[in-house]
Amino acid sequence: MRPVIGVISDVKQVGGHTVHGVTEKYIYAVARGAQAMPVLVPGTISAVDDDMTPERVVIEEILDLCDGIFLPGSPSNVGPQHYGDRPHDPPLPADPHRDDISLPLIRAALERGVPLFGVCRGFQEMNVAMGGTLFQKLYEQPGRFDHREDSSLDIEGQYAPVHEVALEPGGLLESLAGAPRWTVNSLHGQGIARLAPGLAIEARADDGTVEAFRVPDTPGFNLAIQWHPEWRFWQDRLSSAVFTAFGAAARLRAEGRRAGARELAAV
Numbered sequence: 548m549r550p551v552i553g554v555i556s557d558v559k560q561v562g563g564h565t566v567h568g569v570t571e572k573y574i575y576a577v578a579r580g581a582q583a584m585p586v587l588v589p590g591t592i593s594a595v596d597d598d599m600t601p602e603r604v605v606i607e608e609i610l611d612l613c614d615g616i617f618l619p620g621s622p623s624n625v626g627p628q629h630y631g632d633r634p635h636d637p638p639l640p641a642d643p644h645r646d647d648i649s650l651p652l653i654r655a656a657l658e659r660g661v662p663l664f665g666v667c668r669g670f671q672e673m674n675v676a677m678g679g680t681l682f683q684k685l686y687e688q689p690g691r692f693d694h695r696e697d698s699s700l701d702i703e704g705q706y707a708p709v710h711e712v713a714l715e716p717g718g719l720l721e722s723l724a725g726a727p728r729w730t731v732n733s734l735h736g737q738g739i740a741r742l743a744p745g746l747a748i749e750a751r752a753d754d755g756t757v758e759a760f761r762v763p764d765t766p767g768f769n770l771a772i773q774w775h776p777e778w779r780f781w782q783d784r785l786s787s788a789v790f791t792a793f794g795a796a797a798r799l800r801a802e803g804r805r806a807g808a809r810e811l812a813a814v
């Protein structure tokens with residue numbers, strides 16, 4: 548049986564309805580790249596009936612159900628109030644119903660050793676959940692590149708590799724890549740300002756922007772990547788390797804949990 552990986556949903560308005568959803572490329576990368584069963588985790592559920600009491604997803608229930616948690620990218624941004632800032636540009640898209648679930652879920656998953664993998668917004672969420680801060684407009688920071696996609700290109704062009712990153716010597720990514728540098732795609736307007744205390748950098752762009760990190764000294768696999776390894780992961784050796792490593796960690800946890808359940812049943 549495949550391990551179960553919970554994939555955090557965006558919460559947005561579509562045609563007058565509130566929709567909890569995930570872009571298919573992430574679900575596919577979890578299913579095929581990590582060889583796992585993706586299960587969508589909703590954000591906070593709005594009041595939809597006369598009761599008017601918002602229904603909360605219970606973090607402990609999610610972690611009991613899942614062998615791993617995946618945090619996908621999104622056009623929305625982590626609410627700046629979560630890192631002690633105010634919105635510098637209120638029209639930038641927010642998703643408070645996702646923040647409500649993802650931030651405490653990250654902390655609980657790390658504490659319980661549930662394998663955790665965050666991409667783009669998910670990478671930024673992991674930094675904020677651990678006490679770090681973000682630049683709301685990385686492209687306005689002196690000396691930084693513009694890490695946003697060229698929106699005049701078609702989708703293939705937008706997700707094509709555009710800049711190199713230096714992989715941290717001795718880090719997980721360097722060992723998976725078997726190389727000191729890698730060329731990655733780039734589709735983000737925000738970026739890490741202050742890395743949360745204790746995090747271990749895994750990759751940096753040549754302008755100094757942190758592009759990947761791990762939370763060391765935690766019991767399970769975890770990894771956060773600013774670029775998009777889910778995009779055509781099968782065409783990129785490092786992207787395939789990170790999803791394989793995440794899936795292997797989730798499988799190990801699933802096997803341990805099932806063995807524990809069998810032992811209990813035999814008593």
Ligand SMILES: N[C@@H](CCC(=O)NCCCC(=O)O)C(=O)O
Pocket residue numbers: 570619620621622623624666667668669734735736737738775
């Ligand atoms: N909004 C944040 C995060 C960027 C991000 O996750 N982009 C994903 C775009 C769509 C996708 O491929 O899922 C920022 O701008 O930095």
